[in-house]
Amino acid sequence: xxxxxxxxxxxxxxxxACAHTLREDLAARGTAVVNLLSSPGSGKTALLxxxxxxxxxxxxxxxxxxxxxxxxxxxxxxxxSGVPVKQVLTDGLCHLEAEMLGGHLDGWLPSxxxxxxxxxxxxxxxxxSYDLGETLRIVLASVTEGEDKPxxxxxxxxxxxxxxxxxxxxxxxxxxxxxxxxxxVERVNPGVEVVLTxxxxxxGDGVLLDxxxxxxxxxxxxxxxxxxxxxxxxxxxxxxxxxxxxxDRVADSGAVGSSRS
Amino acid sequence: MHExxxxxxxxxxxxxxxxxxxxxxxxxxxxxxGELAGxxxxxxxxxxxxxxxxxxxxxxxxxxxxxxARARCIPCAESWPVGMPxxxxxxxxxGASVELLSGRELRIAGVSWHDAQVPTPTHEER
Ligand SMILES: Nc1nc2c(ncn2[C@@H]2O[C@H](COP(=O)(O)OP(=O)(O)OP(=O)(O)O)[C@@H](O)[C@H]2O)c(=O)[nH]1
Ligand SMILES: [Mg+2]
Ligand SMILES: [Zn+2]
Ligand SMILES: [Zn+2]
Numbered sequence: 001x002x003x004x005x006x007x008x009x010x011x012x013x014x015x016x017a018c019a020h021t022l023r024e025d026l027a028a029r030g031t032a033v034v035n036l037l038s039s040p041g042s043g044k045t046a047l048l049x050x051x052x053x054x055x056x057x058x059x060x061x062x063x064x065x066x067x068x069x070x071x072x073x074x075x076x077x078x079x080x081s082g083v084p085v086k087q088v089l090t091d092g093l094c095h096l097e098a099e100m101l102g103g104h105l106d107g108w109l110p111s112x113x114x115x116x117x118x119x120x121x122x123x124x125x126x127x128x129s130y131d132l133g134e135t136l137r138i139v140l141a142s143v144t145e146g147e148d149k150p151x152x153x154x155x156x157x158x159x160x161x162x163x164x165x166x167x168x169x170x171x172x173x174x175x176x177x178x179x180x181x182x183x184x185v186e187r188v189n190p191g192v193e194v195v196l197t198x199x200x201x202x203x204g205d206g207v208l209l210d211x212x213x214x215x216x217x218x219x220x221x222x223x224x225x226x227x228x229x230x231x232x233x234x235x236x237x238x239x240x241x242x243x244x245x246x247x248d249r250v251a252d253s254g255a256v257g258s259s260r261s
Numbered sequence: 262m263h264e265x266x267x268x269x270x271x272x273x274x275x276x277x278x279x280x281x282x283x284x285x286x287x288x289x290x291x292x293x294x295g296e297l298a299g300x301x302x303x304x305x306x307x308x309x310x311x312x313x314x315x316x317x318x319x320x321x322x323x324x325x326x327x328x329x330a331r332a333r334c335i336p337c338a339e340s341w342p343v344g345m346p347x348x349x350x351x352x353x354x355x356g357a358s359v360e361l362l363s364g365r366e367l368r369i370a371g372v373s374w375h376d377a378q379v380p381t382p383t384h385e386e387r
Contacts, residue, residue, distance in 0.1 A: 002288070004373040007278055011270050011292070011367045095263050126263035129299050129367075151346035155299035158349065190350035190357035225332065225349040226297060228360040 015130055018098035022133030031113045032216035033101075034208070035134035037156055039149075040122030042142045043166035045074045046199045048117055051208040052081035060213065061112045065104060066119040067096045074119060084110055095126035098133055115212050124153040136215045138208065142167040143176035150184040158188040158226040162211055165194065169201035189224050267300060267367070268308035272318055275372050279317055284374040289322040295366035296330040296345060317374075330364025 010016065026033060036044050048064060055062040063084040066074040075087030088104050090096065101118065109116060118134070120127040139160035141149045144167060150157035157163065163185050171178070182194055195211075197204035215221050275290055290309075294300055302325045309323045333340035334351035335358045343349060343364065350357055 002373060002375050004371055005278065007275070007369045007372050009274050009278075009369045011267055011274070011369060013274075014270065093263075093266070095266075097266070125299060126266075129263060129267075154346050155297055158297065158347065186350060187348055188346060190359065225357065225359045226361055226365060229362075229365070 012129065015098050018102060019131035019133040022098055022102050023135070026116070026133065027135075029111060031109070031116055032135035032212065033133055034115060034117045034136045034138060034212045034215075035127075035132050036117065036119050036138050036140065037124065037127050037160075038122060038140035038142075038166075039124050039145060042122070042140045042145065043199065044119045044122070044140055045077050047140070047164070047166055047197055047208065048119055049078055049081055050199050051206070052078060052083045052085075052117070054206055055115070055209050056082050058209075060114060060209070061110065062115045062117065062209075063109060063113045064117040064119065065101070067121050069094070069121060078119075084108075084113075090121055093121075094123050095121055095130055096132060097130050101132050115209075115216055117208075117212075124149075124156040128153070128156040128159055136161050136212055136221060138162045138164055138211075140164045140166050141181075143171040144174050147177050147180040148184055150181070150188050154188045155226070157185060159224050160189060160192055161215070161222045161224070163189070163192055163194045164204075164208070165196045167198055167200070168196045168203050169198040189226070192222050192224065264300060264304040264308040265312065267305060268312035271309065271369060272312045272316055274369060276317055279372065279374050282374075283376045284317055285377050287318040287321040287372060287374040289324055289373050290318070290369060291324045291326065291371040293326050293328050293366045293368045293370050295328040295364040297343075297347060297361075297364040298367040300367060302327070326370065328363050328366045331362040332359050332364075333362050334359050 036048065038044050045066070052062060052064055064078050065086045065088060066078060067088045067090050068074055069090055069092065072087045075085050079085040086104060086108055096118065118132060137160055139156055143165060165181065185192060185194055195204055195207050197207060271290060271292065275287060279287055294302055306323050313319050313321050330343045330347060331340050332343050332349055334353060334356060336356060337351055337353045339353055340362060341352055349359055351359055
């Protein structure tokens, strides 16, 4: 016989559940994850190297994990800061998933780590959908990428807890229109903070570290409109018994799991 | 593209639902994709075909339903379709006390499958 089943399951429920568990397990040992997303070449590694170096000089225990499709170059650069660094090669996968991240932390992440910075694969589409159990999601764009990046990648920018502009030392040369960029960010993610940085000019020194430590210590974290969902409006009466309930999601409020049902 | 990861997750979930129920073949899977889900339906359809091969879903049709993204301003009690690129601040008051009503769905809505067994009624059955 043939039957039709009302499944009502979020496709990314498994990733969201893994992310939720990872966030709780890490929080229990005092570690918060910072997930860095941007296009290839926006300056994630350069900025991270600077902030890791600063953390080390201040005696803040941090670590970094960097994901790339190929090469260990980023890990080599980040390791110059002197903090624990791990390179993950994604074997063709264009993004990290929570379960993968968790697996890579086992037996590596030092137990006193306060902040774990994760440099995601350079890509503004795919990583946006995967919650990694982060406390802070930072989306970066360099001044050379054009002011309309946030409009072209609304899911990535719309889910950011913090937006970072990089390479401001060359902003004038490329005619970067800061006001237009800010307006575009505001359109897809009203209220999110936008900070300016440059590793060449020294602008915004320590800003990643400061924001990340504040979030880790329970300070207020921006809640993007895209994560403020009214579940009751469109889901009443359709919840599958195995689906993860609303209470679960609310406890994670501000977390960026993509498929809250 | 992460459409392959998404397709594999869909196949995985449908299999775990269908297998214990004795499904012998899945004819179609209905998927709701919100405008803001960050998934390209065409790319997904291609990946889905590949992901189904060699599983109980082999040959299954993927039916995608686009879900329009809508937001609501809490103080104004007004809602609007956010459009693309989305406008998530209130068009009325410009405020940010806004919530999303729909648009990030990535959800398996329904599955139809065949089985050889006598039906065991469940609450899920129509
Ligand atoms: N002028 C200038 N160049 C920078 C700055 N930050 C990074 N760059 C340059 O931008 C290029 C890319 O920087 P990376 O740090 O490798 O960028 P990424 O985002 O890690 O790149 P992927 O990991 O490949 O996605 C390098 O040539 C850097 O030297 C900056 O603040 N100013
Ligand atoms: Mg890099
Ligand atoms: Zn991809
Ligand atoms: Zn309003």
